[in-house]
Amino acid sequence: xxxxxxxxxxxxxxRVAEFRDQTRRRIEGTLSEEKFRPLRLQNGLYLQLxxxxxxxxxxxxxxxxxQMKVLGDIADKYDRGYGHFTTRQNIQYNWIKLEDTPDILAxxxxxxxxxxxxxxxxxxxxxxDQYAGATPDEIIDPRPYAELLRQxxxxxxxxxALPRKFKICVIASDTDRAAxxxxxxxxxxxKNDAGEVGCAFYVGGGMGRTPFIAPQIKAFVPLDQLxxxxxxxxRVYNRYGRRDNxxxxxxxxxxxxxxxxxxxxxxxxxxxxxxxxxxxPPLAELERIKAHFADPAFEQGLSDDLDLSxxxxxxxxxxxxxxxxxxxxxxxxxxxxxxxxxxxxxxADQIRLMADLAKDYSFDELRVTHAQNIVLxxxxxxxxxxxxxxxxxxxLATANLNAITDIIACPGLDYCSLANARSxxxxxxxxxxxxxxxxxxxxxxxxxKISGCINACGHHHAGHIGILGVDRKGxxxxxxxxxxxxxxxxxxxxxxxxxxxxxxxxxxxxxxTDFYLAERQEGERFLDTYRRLGMAPFKEVIYG
Amino acid sequence: xxxxxxxxxxxxxSAPAVALSAFGEDTNATAVRIEPGEDARALLPHLDRLSLxxxxxxxxxxxxxxxxxxxxxxxxxxxxxxxxxxxxxxxLSHLRRVGFDAIAPATPLDPAEAETAFNTWPEVYQATxxxxxxxxxxxxxxx
Numbered sequence: 001x002x003x004x005x006x007x008x009x010x011x012x013x014x015r016v017a018e019f020r021d022q023t024r025r026r027i028e029g030t031l032s033e034e035k036f037r038p039l040r041l042q043n044g045l046y047l048q049l050x051x052x053x054x055x056x057x058x059x060x061x062x063x064x065x066x067q068m069k070v071l072g073d074i075a076d077k078y079d080r081g082y083g084h085f086t087t088r089q090n091i092q093y094n095w096i097k098l099e100d101t102p103d104i105l106a107x108x109x110x111x112x113x114x115x116x117x118x119x120x121x122x123x124x125x126x127x128x129d130q131y132a133g134a135t136p137d138e139i140i141d142p143r144p145y146a147e148l149l150r151q152x153x154x155x156x157x158x159x160x161a162l163p164r165k166f167k168i169c170v171i172a173s174d175t176d177r178a179a180x181x182x183x184x185x186x187x188x189x190x191k192n193d194a195g196e197v198g199c200a201f202y203v204g205g206g207m208g209r210t211p212f213i214a215p216q217i218k219a220f221v222p223l224d225q226l227x228x229x230x231x232x233x234x235r236v237y238n239r240y241g242r243r244d245n246x247x248x249x250x251x252x253x254x255x256x257x258x259x260x261x262x263x264x265x266x267x268x269x270x271x272x273x274x275x276x277x278x279x280x281p282p283l284a285e286l287e288r289i290k291a292h293f294a295d296p297a298f299e300q301g302l303s304d305d306l307d308l309s310x311x312x313x314x315x316x317x318x319x320x321x322x323x324x325x326x327x328x329x330x331x332x333x334x335x336x337x338x339x340x341x342x343x344x345x346x347x348a349d350q351i352r353l354m355a356d357l358a359k360d361y362s363f364d365e366l367r368v369t370h371a372q373n374i375v376l377x378x379x380x381x382x383x384x385x386x387x388x389x390x391x392x393x394x395x396l397a398t399a400n401l402n403a404i405t406d407i408i409a410c411p412g413l414d415y416c417s418l419a420n421a422r423s424x425x426x427x428x429x430x431x432x433x434x435x436x437x438x439x440x441x442x443x444x445x446x447x448x449k450i451s452g453c454i455n456a457c458g459h460h461h462a463g464h465i466g467i468l469g470v471d472r473k474g475x476x477x478x479x480x481x482x483x484x485x486x487x488x489x490x491x492x493x494x495x496x497x498x499x500x501x502x503x504x505x506x507x508x509x510x511x512x513t514d515f516y517l518a519e520r521q522e523g524e525r526f527l528d529t530y531r532r533l534g535m536a537p538f539k540e541v542i543y544g
Numbered sequence: 545x546x547x548x549x550x551x552x553x554x555x556x557x558s559a560p561a562v563a564l565s566a567f568g569e570d571t572n573a574t575a576v577r578i579e580p581g582e583d584a585r586a587l588l589p590h591l592d593r594l595s596l597x598x599x600x601x602x603x604x605x606x607x608x609x610x611x612x613x614x615x616x617x618x619x620x621x622x623x624x625x626x627x628x629x630x631x632x633x634x635x636l637s638h639l640r641r642v643g644f645d646a647i648a649p650a651t652p653l654d655p656a657e658a659e660t661a662f663n664t665w666p667e668v669y670q671a672t673x674x675x676x677x678x679x680x681x682x683x684x685x686x687x
Contacts, residue, residue, distance in 0.1 A: 007680045010666045018664050022634065025657075035632050038605060121605070151669045151680070157641035158614055158672070161607025239611050243580075277618055279671040281681040288684065 001062050001365060002147050002292040004112045011154065012109045015116055019043050020102035027099065042122055042160070044092075044115030045101055049417050052096040055118040056108060060128035060146040060170070061089030061368040065359040067111045068366055072351030078104055083351055085336060085344040087408055087459060088167070089127050089368040090118055094415050116154055121162045123153035123234070127169045129177045130369040133293060134377040136325040140197055142172035142189050144290040145226065148281065152227050159234050163241035164249035166234070167206075170199075178370055179486035181205045181214045182462060184251045185233060190220065198222050203233055203263070204255030207456035211492050212252040215260050217267065225271075228280045232271035236263065295326075296363035296378060302328020306381050313388050315441075316399040321384070330381055332362075334374040334391060335398040335406060339435045340428045343409045344372030353394050361387050370486075371408055371447075373401065404439070404446040404513070405431040408459050412452030412469065413476070419452035421469025421476035426450055429506050434513075443513055446526045447485070462486035464527040465512070466493040467505060478505040482512065482538055483530050496539055508542050515541045548626055548646035549653065550636070550662075556646060557596035557624045584612035591621045599644070601629035610642045617643035617674035636661040643674035 004012070022039050025031035031039075040046075044055040056071065063071075071091055075083045078100050079093040086092055096104070108114055118125055126146040133141040149168060153159070159166075169180045172189035180186035186202035199221045205214025221229045237251045240258075255263045304327055308314035322331040334354060336344050346354070354374055358366045361383045362376035369375055379387060391397035400406045407430060410416065412423030427450055434440045449463030453470070460466030466481035477499040484493030500508055513526065515538060520529045530538065548556055561575040564582050567590075575596035578584055587597065597616060599609040613625055626646035627639050633653045640662065671679045678687070 005684070007667055007683065011669065011680075014664060014666055018634075021660065030654075035604070035634075039634055121607075154669050155638075155665065156670055157638035158610045159607070160638055161605055161610070235611055239608055243606060243608075273618070277671075277673050279673060281679070282685055282687065284685050285681040 001064060002059075002143075002289065008151075009109075009112070012112070012114050012116070015043075015114060015155075016102065016105045016109050019105060023098065023102050038120055038161075040101075041120035042117055043101070043105065044118035045096070045098070046119060047417070048094065048415050050415070051094065052098055052101070053092055053094050053415070054096045054101060054104060054115060055086065055090050055092040056113060056115050057118045057125040058090050058113075058368050059150050060126055060132070060143050061130050061370075062128075062132075062143060063366045063368065064111075065355040065364050065366065067113055068355035068358065069352055070107060070111045070113070072348040072355065074104055074107060075348040075351060081348045082345055083348070084342075084411070085346065085368050085372045085374065087370050087372060087410075087457065088125060089130070089370055090125055091368070094411070119165070121164050121166075122160050123156065123162075123166045123168065126150050126153070127167070127178055127183070127370065129171045129173060130367040130375045131177060131322060131331055131377065132172070132367075133295070134324055134329075134331050135173060135175075136323055137175050138171075138173040138189075139191055140172050140189050141290075141293050142170045144286060144293050145187070145189060145199070145223075146170040147289050147292075148227065148286055149230065152230070152281075159238055162234075162238055163243045164246065164251075166237070166251065168230075174488055176486070176488045176490070179459070179462060179490070181490045182207055182211070182459075182486060183214065185230065186214050192220050196222070199226055199229075201229065201233070204252040204260075206250050206252045207459060207461050208250065209247060209454040209456070210253065211456065211461040212256060213490050213492065214252075215255070217260065217264050223286060224280060224283050225275065226280075228274045228277075229267075229271055231279060232267045232274050235270050235274075236266045240266070296365070298326045298329060298378070299380070302326075302380065302382070304328055304381060306384065310385075312399075313385060316388055316397055317384065319399040319403065320401045324378065326378075328381055330379050330384060332376045332379045332384065332387065333369070333401045334376065334396050335400055336373050336396075337400055337406050337431065338395055338398050339405065340432045342424050343407050343427050346374075350394055350396060353390070354396070357387060357390060371402075371406060373406070400440060402445045402447060403441070404434050404443050404448050404465075404509075406447070407431060408447075408449040408463070410451050410458035412450075412458075416452065416457075418455055419469065420471035421452045421478065423450045423452040423458055423469060426467060426469070426478065426502055426505060429502065430509060433506055433510065437510075439513060439517075442517065444525060446513070448509075449484075459486065460484070461492045462490070463493060464525070464530070465509060468495075470499065472499065475501070477501065480505060480508050480512075480542070482535065483527065485527055494535055496535070497543055511541050512538050548648040550647040550658065552640070552645040553624060557626075559596060561596055561598040578612055580606050580608040580612075582612075584615045585619075587616065587621075588619050591616075591619060591623075594621065595623045596626060597621065597623065598626045598628055601627060601631055604630045604632050604635060610638065613639075613642040613644055614672060614674055633657045633661045637664045641668065641672050641675045641677070643672070
């Protein structure tokens with residue numbers, strides 16, 4: 001994976017010094033909260049309901065075990081012994097003190113980490129496929145391109161006061177595991193007819209209160225024009241994105257209001273101009289970065305045989321592992337969705353244990369997934385049983401990847417100052433109900449996502465089943481959505497009808513899943529049955 | 545018109561800046577002011593007669609002026625490029641990077657803090673071309 005040279009280290013160190021100074025000025029009172037706010041946000045520091053929250057960047061979701069270990073230590077030293085992995089592959093801490101923050105950033109910098117641009121109206125941490133570099137279904141490892149974009153977008157002087165936040169995702173597989181088309185810019189690495197690698201650009205996707213699936217704006221941008229093209233997309237947005245209404249300020253609204261053709265025309269014009277400005281890093285820089293992502297020293301000729309005589313182990317293997325590109329290896333996902341737990345939470349001890357396991361069994365590497373789980377990307381099948389036993393002992397062996405209990409949930413009203421309703425208790429109830437009644441395994445793949453307000457941090461639009469918490473006359477109310485997806489077949493869920501209270505929403509999900517089990521045809525997932533039958537019969541079983 | 549608190553050229557322009565809307569009719573004007581919603585490219589046919597372009601930042605959270613500045617420098621404008629308005633100390637390094645060579649904050653900034661701020665970045669990741677700094681990728685590859 002990528003490691004800093006002295007330039008990268010100096011930039012991150014400079015950022016820590018800058019923020020230390022800003023924090024000092026804030027505490028001394030020479031910097032007002034109004035002026036400080038965008039500065040702290042661009043260092044990942046939010047003011048939540050009860051305390052500051054710090055969001056630490058995990059670029060494209062990739063971590064070393066030394067980095068993971070420090071994340072655990074920070075949870076102990078500065079928080080209450082927990083960390084929360086997020087839908088943008090980052091980690092956040094919910095009980096942070098302002099005066100500690102510069103020291104936390106300094107601790108992070110020692111292991112080549114930071115909280116740069118994890119919030120605020122700027123280009124955010126670049127996300128990617130959690131199986132990058134390990135999966136057989138990618139055309140190339142997408143992370144070097146994400147790293148190139150990370151450096152370009154860090155402290156880009158023109159794009160630090162954008163109309164709104166800006167999220168970029170880079171993938172290299174048709175199997176989209178990163179919700180690429182729901183980003184401000186989604187990039188898919190592709191090959192053209194000549195076999196050359198380039199980038200397909202999708203612009204203007206997003207969730208929030210007005211969800212859009214990003215349309216493709218350019219089918220092939222050559223690698224030696226990648227930064228220039230991205231810069232053109234951003235410049236048009238910075239100049240013409242709406243600033244009169246923060247709810248209409250994302251690039252998706254600009255693309256929608258101008259129309260794809262007009263936005264695209266403006267980008268092309270800017271692109272043609274910028275091509276003459278000599279702003280593109282040379283391909284040698286990409287080659288330098290790519291060398292960091294070379295395969296680890298996989299053993300060759302290993303067997304794919306696995307003893308599955310232990311039924312619990314067999315179930316975990318079936319649910320939580322995915323094919324690896326090298327024979328004898330597998331990709332193992334550690335679920336952070338224990339029954340009745342808080343989705344994405346891990347204790348400091350669990351975080352350190354996962355770091356150790358990565359060191360012993362996965363070439364020192366971990367990934368954070370947008371579904372708030374942790375991946376060990378390169379596990380030898382011969383080691384898998386021992387690994388699983390260690391996960392079991394740490395309560396990390398829940399076998400529910402992509403099941404109805406593998407819930408994405410935002411922090412909700414328990415932590416977030418924007419929320420209208422709690423998300424976590426609903427997730428806990430669903431997880432408990434569908435484990436107790438045994439339906440979880442029968443249902444197979446069923447992606448359930450919960451947001452505590454229309455900002456949609458819990459991706460409810462993209463859930464096969466989505467739940468949206470709203471405030472109805474002072475009480476928490478939950479709307480049900482069906483038919484969303486964040487995969488290669490991205491679609492947006494539709495609201496079924498009137499909302500429910502906390503128990504009512506769990507009952508409603510019980511009903512729609514019963515209906516699915518009764519109606520499903522061979523091989524159909526919940527989503528497939530819903531797409532075949534449409535909303536009406538599902539509505540009938542809920543409200544009829 | 546505020547005199548710049550920070551100047552990175554020999555002397556500040558003295559001509560009063562006219563609004564962009566008036567500039568088109570006033571063929572003698574040599575100084576112009578552009579607001580965030582105005583298109584800096586409207587000035588491109590007139591660059592050779594301009595000695596001052598003032599770019600306003602009515603709110604420090606509105607970053608359109610950064611693009612305006614860079615567009616003018618990319619087009620070869622060499623006169624004074626002055627940032628005015630709601631400018632905090634933490635914007636200074638970025639203003640320099642997009643080509644401003646004069647900065648006139650509405651509220652004067654602490655000189656020592658400003659000095660630190662201008663020197664925030666040991667190196668830079670991007671080629672903005674207009675600030676004369678070699679980006680890190682160029683240094684890495686001896687370009």
